[in-house]
Amino acid sequence: MARVHNWQIGREMSYWYPESRPKKQFAAVFDTNKCIACQTCTLACKTTWTSGKGQEYMLWNNVETKPYGSYPLAWDLKLLEMLDGGQWSGGTYTGQTIFESARAGERVLSWRPEGDDYAYPNVGEDDCAGTVDGGMSLSMPHMAWFYYLARICNHCTYPACLASCPRGSIYKRPEDGIVLVDQGRCRGYQECVKGCPYKKVYFNPMTGTSEKCIACYPKMEVGLQPQCFVNCIGKIRMAGYISTPENARPDNPIDYLVHVRKIALPMYPQYGLEPNVYYIPPIHVPPAFLRQMFGPGVDAAIAAYRNAANDPDLAGLLSLFGATESVMTRWVRKGEEVAGVDDRGTTLVRVPMTEPVHVRAGFDKIYQVMRSNCP
């Protein structure tokens, strides 16, 4: 194994291949506080990419209710138990990653789902952790809680699927860091299905090869965000490109949220893959649960997010989520307006910081009907 640097765990670690970062790295930020689990993203992906024979059960994008939801079943709990709860010391992970704790004969620490584990795509939907008994009232964080976790492939810097494939059928594109299965080379060994800790590679029994989220690369190549991003009615997602911390640019939206303000965090960074989908953690969930899932930056991230109303730059950038189909590689705020900009400096979209409020008269004189106003 080679020694590589993983900034998310604050140290060097072992990986199957030497460090080779792409020219650009596809990345995304999901705001869990805004997700309502409508599954529009799931269907946008399904309709676009996985409506074929053998893809029936595939959900390259899925949304599950935490803490009890999971697809495939217990994808996170099983590996967490195997990893035996590593510790953090400040921003440094002192436990072992899945590469460092691989068992004899294996390339990564992993487990293989059975077919039935994919039979319950929305298990645990809206199941609450704890009960709200009579007379109780909620305070922050909630003592009884759940939240929605939207998941796609993380297009990791150190993909376990890629490391697991014994014949090099999975590759990370040097131009944008998107991780793909070479459909001409895959022989369907399902090692990647087993190796991915997020269980985001799926075996197609009809074609005999494994398939996964492709980050809608035909769209990204022409500067458009993926289908699950642009169809999100809650506008929880933003796609772009992330720099390494030492090269972070404040005018890059992803860099600003992840590196500058640190309100968006990787999922299970302790696995060691340097995943590139970043989550703004839910503010109402007990931090102990969130620290396990998103690492030690949770408390500071929630504090910054809750203060966004007093933080014009942060509030402005958050209002660009879902504002355009185009990939915003830069952003700028001018007073009460924030704009998304592309690499050539072209303004893609301008959004007011505060939407004007219109109050409609209760009685519509034109149509002679009563109208109701929704806040």
Place this chain on the structure above:
Amino acid sequence: MRRHIVVLVAVASVAAACRPAAVTTPDVVAVMAPAVPESPDDPAWANAPEHVEKLLLQDLVEPRLMTASTPDVRVRAIAGPTEVAFRLEWNDASKDDLPGNGRFVDACAVQVPQRADPNAPDPQMGQAGKGVQIAYWRADWQATVDGRGTTIQDLYPNATVDHYPFEAPTLEKGSAAQSEMARRYAPADAAGNLRGGARTSPVEDLTAEGPGSLSPAGGSKTRGRGVRTATGWSVVIVRPLPDGLAPNARTQVALAVWEGAGKEAGARKMRSGWVALAMRRTS
């Protein structure tokens, strides 16, 4: 009743002890014949000596097989003027021929050096500059060749599907437009990598120059047929005579078996080292 069972067991034990030991040769000997048999139950196989090869765990490269499964494979070979047929038989209690998520299929392979060489390539898939040829048979491909359908219900009988976009009424059934749309959702098929679905042969010709380098050989020259037996599988693989195999001359052969029930695939397999492969006029 218990006494009767004890007696029966004793009789069976004596009978087994009196059975003549299976004749096995130290090498795989291909007996020359005017034509090679294509079927596992062809009487011609009785003319070929049997070699029993103990199989080893593939534990040289990750991912490894850590628990031994198929202990040995019984091999016979018959050589014709241009081809050689191998019959591989092994014990396997379960028939695993349904591919699926977390499901794996039974398979076997015969490997020979690309070029006969006293200094043989690495038996584990060859090495750079010293390649190997591999003929690979798979139980699910055999099932498809034998007539099993290629719908999702053939793999998952209880599967229900609401709709596939390429089966919309607006697309003429069987039309080029329908096929084109279906291929959009079958990327491996579109890439020409036919790992599943309808097949005309249960075997595949491959080459390799080391672990992880397995590639399809140009043009399919190998034929095969596998059947279930009372104890496992019997598979015939017919391929062109390998380089160096001639009357009273030798090359090498290596064998591999995958046990689907053990989730074996790719590098996770039971395999042999090189075994001498000879060609003789009689056994």
